[in-house]
Amino acid sequence: MISEAQFQYEIDLTISNAIREDVGDGDHSSLACIPISAKGKAKLLVKDKGIIAGVEFAKKVFHYVDKELQVESFISDGQQVKYGDIVFNVNGSSQSILKAERLVLNAMQRMSAIATKTNCYVTLLEGTKTKILDTRKTTPGLRAAEKWAVKIGGGENHRFALYDMIMLKDNHIDFAGGITQAINKTKQYLKDTNRDLKIIVEARDLSEVSEILAAGQVYRILLDNFNFEDTKKAVKLIGDSCLTESSGGINEKTIRKYAECGVDFISSGALTHSIYNMDLSLKAV
Numbered sequence: 001m002i003s004e005a006q007f008q009y010e011i012d013l014t015i016s017n018a019i020r021e022d023v024g025d026g027d028h029s030s031l032a033c034i035p036i037s038a039k040g041k042a043k044l045l046v047k048d049k050g051i052i053a054g055v056e057f058a059k060k061v062f063h064y065v066d067k068e069l070q071v072e073s074f075i076s077d078g079q080q081v082k083y084g085d086i087v088f089n090v091n092g093s094s095q096s097i098l099k100a101e102r103l104v105l106n107a108m109q110r111m112s113a114i115a116t117k118t119n120c121y122v123t124l125l126e127g128t129k130t131k132i133l134d135t136r137k138t139t140p141g142l143r144a145a146e147k148w149a150v151k152i153g154g155g156e157n158h159r160f161a162l163y164d165m166i167m168l169k170d171n172h173i174d175f176a177g178g179i180t181q182a183i184n185k186t187k188q189y190l191k192d193t194n195r196d197l198k199i200i201v202e203a204r205d206l207s208e209v210s211e212i213l214a215a216g217q218v219y220r221i222l223l224d225n226f227n228f229e230d231t232k233k234a235v236k237l238i239g240d241s242c243l244t245e246s247s248g249g250i251n252e253k254t255i256r257k258y259a260e261c262g263v264d265f266i267s268s269g270a271l272t273h274s275i276y277n278m279d280l281s282l283k284a285v
Contacts, residue, residue, distance in 0.1 A: 002160045010144035010160075011057070015064050017141060018103045030095045040094035040284060042101075044087040044108070047279040050116030052081045053152040054108035055088065057145060061104050066096035078115070078152045089285065101282050109277035110142070111149035117275050118153025121255060121268065130259035130266055133158040133245070137269035146272045158267055166190070166199045170224070173201075179208055183215040200245070209234050213241055223263065224248045231261040 002010075046052070055077045062069040069092035075081060090097055121132045134150040135158055136143070147157045159165035168182050176182035179201065186199060198219035203209045205226075212221055223234050225248035235244055245265040246258045258266055 001157055002164050007144060007148075007160075011060065011148070012064075014142060014144055015057075015061055015103070018106075019061075019064065019099075022102055023099055027095065027099045030098045034094050034098070036093075036095060038094040039092065040097055041089055041091045042097050042282050042284050043089050044104075045281050045283050046081045046085040046087060047083055047281060048112075049082045050080070050112060050278055051119045051153055052079055052087055052108075052112050052278075053077050053115035053149045054104075054111035054145070057107050057111065057148065058088070058104045061100050061107070062090055062096075065100040066093055068092050069096055069100070078154075081112075087280075090282075097282075105280055105282055107142075107145055109280050110139075110275070111145055111152070112278035112280070113275040114146055114149035114272055115153035116278065118150050118155040118271050120252065121266075121271070122154035124252065124255050125259050125266075128256075128259040130263055131156045132255075132271070133265050133267040134271050135247075135267050135269040136161065137273045139272070150271055153271075155271065156265070164197070166197045167202075167222075168199070169202045169222075170204060179211045180215050183212070183218065187217060203234070206230055206233060206237065209237055213238065218242050220245055220265070222247060222267075228257055228261055231258060231263065235262040 052075055055073060059071050062071055069090055071088050071090050073088045075085060075087045118132065125132060132155040134147055134155060138146045150157060159167065166186055168186060173179050173182045176185055183201060190197060200220045200222055201212045201218050202222040202224050203212055204224060209221060212218055220243040221238060222245045223231055226234060231246060238244055244263040245267055246263045247267040250258055250266055250268055255266060
């Protein structure tokens, strides 16, 4: 994964680009009717239930828009919330609060939904060794915030992007001429470019698992769209040679069964691409 410094840089980029997109040359609705000297207070009100996420993100947004804005938090990231809860109050320039409002709500509503779904999966995995992973199936421009939400919900982050891990999937393998060729070319590439990147290879069946093991020096094998019985066989075949990961349409009804097959990880794009935003609002007090 990327460093914490790089991750924070991505968050900062997300905020600056979102404000640029939303505010442009000015919030003319506020500029037209609210004096620049006006002070106000607003509360973040929960109108739903689940895991709250994005409180720290919101603080960064308010600070970016106006360093004089003050946030008083009552509920922290990762806590359960219910209808009627107040997460925080923000005090300061009325114009600044309104300028930040939409980005704060958009981000927190989505992040909270992701954290809630992730926490549901984590709960379903309790008692097993399996950890839930996100994927790169994120909203363009919001990846850092969405992966942050997965962590808040108790999940783990997969690679951040194409540059921080090698992942040889079916198309890479087919374009490279096969599994062995793809792995050998990858190992040579890492040597030639002096890069230290972990290698994950996707397997479509048990014969491909065997071929991956024979090639060696793989960090994790991705068992893609395997049924339960073949997953068990693959886990036994792999043993301690490397880590294992299941993926491919795994949902709330099947995740526990895959975990009980003994895999180390289960990855799910649904954590970020199939969620419904939590209902939150920012109301003047």
